[in-house]
Amino acid sequence: MSESKTNLKTxxxxxxxxxxxxxxxxFETSIAIPESLGGIGEGAExxxxxxxxxxxxxxxxxxxMLEARKLNVTGLxxxxxxxxxxxxxxxxxHYPKVILSVDATKDQIESANRTIQAADKACAIGNMLKKADVQIMIEGKVSLASQVDESN
Structure with missing residues (x-):
């Protein structure tokens, strides 16, 4: 595996x-100590x-992963x-909502649902956090493009 390096200036x-x-x-952002900890809270914490x-x-x-499975995703x-x-x-x-094209098959919908869970296991940052005892839950939903207009 090749080495990955990130440089960040603070x-x-x-x-x-x-x-x-x-x-x-x-990447660029403001940072500040939260008000609850005595800071001004005007930035990322x-x-x-x-x-x-x-x-x-x-x-x-x-x-x-959705792309690798060749699922026709119209929105996420x-x-x-x-x-x-x-x-x-x-x-x-995480509450992901995957929107598939209106002509998606039952198999494609099931594949998208499986992919929502599989992505959690493949996410490197999530896996590092889990090793530090952070609980990560996924509550995803798959819908068809025609259903989105009706449910929003």
Missing amino acids: VWYGNTKGNGRMESNN PKGLIVSSAAACYSMTLVA TMNTEATNSKEEGFKIT
Whole structure:
């Protein structure tokens, strides 16, 4: 396996009430300590960045796997929710909605449903987080393009 390297530059201005910037080749964002921890909260915070990474990895993995299965996907949306509690720990739930062309067969719908679950197992970021005891749940839905207009 080839080596993968990411360079990220971080600059911070001020104290806990300050803020900063992070940037990489194709990524740039403001960062700040959350208000609940004494900061200004006007920027991305660490948990949000972790959840964003998990969502990006999962959705990109899902898109690639759907394409590899030659499924005619006309749309994909996803919501992601993260919770952190003493009882359950850190938990991320992805809610992908895959929209197939109106002429998709029953086999293609079943394949898309299987792919929604398989993408979770193939997502590198998700797998790293699971090793750190983060629970990742997938609650996906597959619909046909004609059903989307009726259900929204």
